[in-house]
Amino acid sequence: MQAFVNLFGPLDALLAPEVFGGVRVIEYVLLALVVANFVTRKLAHDNHVLQYREGGAEAVSRYLPHEAMNVLLVLGSFYYTTVEQHGGIVLSTLVMGLFLTDFFEFESRKVEARREIDMERPKASLVAAILVLMYAGFQSLFWLVQGYWSAVV
Template identity: 50%
Template sequence: MLPSPLEFLVPLGALESVADVLPFAILAVVLVNLLTRVLAQRSYEQAAAEGDDEAMGRYLPHEIVNVLLIVLSFGYMVVHPHGGMVLSILVLGMVISDFFEYEARTVEARNDMELDRPNSALVASVLVVAYAGYQALFFVIEPIWSAIV
């Protein structure tokens, strides 16, 4: 049997060996993402309070966690196509909203306005946490779910 072309790009055997742990890892990274979002907002507020809007760069730990979350959700899509696709779309939506929220914070800082909370990114994060929790902790509600469905 010929190997799939995807096998040369993605180590399918390695992904299948961690397929059971992957939802828990994604849930943990999503929760770390929430923490880094809070720390990033504090960093932006501190830079704005100092009046140094040029120093208000992207918060590197948050950006690293975003990239890690994208990679993990794409890896999850390989082993669980349906759940991985839904999770990947939610994660990409969250990262895109992060991008625009950062730009909004820089505009507010440049115009000496009070910095607002990243509301759209927070809502997107809640959706990602909810779905990642559903994927990782499905075994908790599986008996009830199976009785209904």
């Protein structure tokens, strides 16, 4: 296994130490960011529907807290790549897929508003977010099932 390299100084001192079962703090931070992303996703969709009802298609705009959460998630997954190479690359790929899906889902909501049809839930980005949640949960909560996993594998 490759030795840990201290690239970011104080940030590494806060996020890279191992806590429960060899899991790093950054893995719990990423899991919390993914869960918070679900909350901001719901708030963003409710905001888009409200904007559409009150002002029509031209009033629908991006929800800044959700966009900021997406950027934090991308940056966090890129940082995780410096700490855990394999897991970080997989998570970064999933998060970038989520980021792109969110971008196009917003454009879909704009099209629905222009066509004056009911706004649907962002189904594709929900699926992508569930994949990210599953992998972040796997990385951070694996210590819960490690004994059973070792017995099988």
